[in-house]
Amino acid sequence: MILNLVWLGFFFVAFAACLVQWLAFGDAGIFSRVVQDSFTMSKTAFEIALGLTGVLTFWLGILRVGEKGGAVEWLARWVDPLFRRLFPGVPAGHPAQGAMLLNIGANMLGLDNAATPMGLKAMRALQDLNPDPERASDAQILFIVLNASGLTLIPVSIMTYRAQLGAANPADVFLPLLLATFFSTLAGLLAVAWMQKIRLHQPVVLAWLLALCAGVGGTLVWFARLTAEQMAAQSAFVSGFVLFGIIVAFLALATWRRVPAFDAFIEGAKEGFNTAIMVMPYLVAILVGIAVFRASGAMDLLLHGVAVGLAWFGVPGEVVPALPTALMKPLSGSGARGMMIDAMKTYGADSFPGRLASIFQGAADTTFYIVAVYFGAVGVKRTRYTIPCCLIADLAGVIAAIVIALIFFPP
DSSP states (O other): HHHHHHHHHHHHHHHHHHHHHHHHHHHHTHHHHHHHHHHHHHHHHHHHHHHHHHHHHHHHHHHHHHHTTHHHHHHHHHHHHHHHHHOOOOOTTTTTHHHHHHHHHHHHTTTTHHHHHHHHHHHHHHHHSSSSSTBBOHHHHHHHHHHHTTTTTTOOHHHHHHHHHTTSGGGHHHHHHHHHHHHHHHHHHHHHHHHOOOOOOSSHHHHHHHHHHHHHHHHHHHOOOOHHHHHHHHHHHHHHHHHHHHHHHHHHHHTTOOOHHHHHHHHHHHHHHHHHHHHHHHHHHHHHHHOOOOOOTHHHHHHHHHHHHHHTTOOGGGGGHHHHHHTTTTOHHHHHHHHHHHHHEEEEEOOOOHHHHHHHHHHHHHHHHHHHHHHHHHTBBOOOTTHHHHHHHHHHHHHHHHHHHHHSSSS
16 A cells, blocks of 8 residues: 555655646656657666576575575574573474574575565464454564564575676675675664563673674774775675575585475576566666656655755765665555656666665664554554654664774765
């Protein structure tokens, strides 16, 4: 419903802006330019979706190898002490734990479409433990907020879009994005913990949080000391090492467990093509809407107003062109994806707005979409404080993304 209103708004506002330019300035050619831009962007959206097929096929195959090889089972044993304290209502060994781990793992790998079926499976398992089927349980709320915070380890789709749009090093946003999404997740966790009276000062939970905070803080301090060239080089090394290391680890574990890794890869890879086809209509719809909105002059007017407002708070003007991605992200993943692509196409994939829009895209997830789909799938009608906690995580991610982008990629 919200995405429908936003999409219609693009066209109606654009038409009004064209009318104003025609009547006030005699610009009769504005209508033909808008139509031409819509045709051009339709072709661009198709080419981008087509280019995603190979990368999505590869990573969905690798994810299935990791699943078949027991990587998820190993992770479950590793994080069980933490999960038992954050989700006290979920018994040890309950199917919900494995489903939640699969979902969180897919989100960390940046495989949004693969994460949704796992998340729905987790919600159904958590619903079995819910004493009031129409009211969200504490475990469901925390799980939703962790989803909406968008914790991402490997932003595969974002790096793929950057590669498609000509970025010199598509992975240069890897560490900034990881840091931004960490702060988003931490804010969401703290908000839910305060509402549910989860004792985060328990030794196990505190040890995990302190270790994560120390790691993130150390990363920020280390990279803040480097020059832009050194920062880019080291970020590229860490990104490549982690990405390739995960691939090799999944394959090695499958080999050790005597799992036919190639067959498992093919099984998962078959989903890649279908996933790319599913993305295509959304890309065409939202990118054409954005193209019309921009070509009419409405986007420039909106961004100018936002820039004037932010200038009062000392925020650099280079931040403004990337803000539409941040504003759209809680409403629609496809809409935010379109805004990100539009920023990279307009200003360049390696520009500050292009990079910041990429970080915004990965710093949090689609709050309203996740709440509607996940709770709707199990019949929960009273979501309690889920959305406020999700929006707190979103806001933390936006603020962190801006600060971190200014550190890593000073305009």
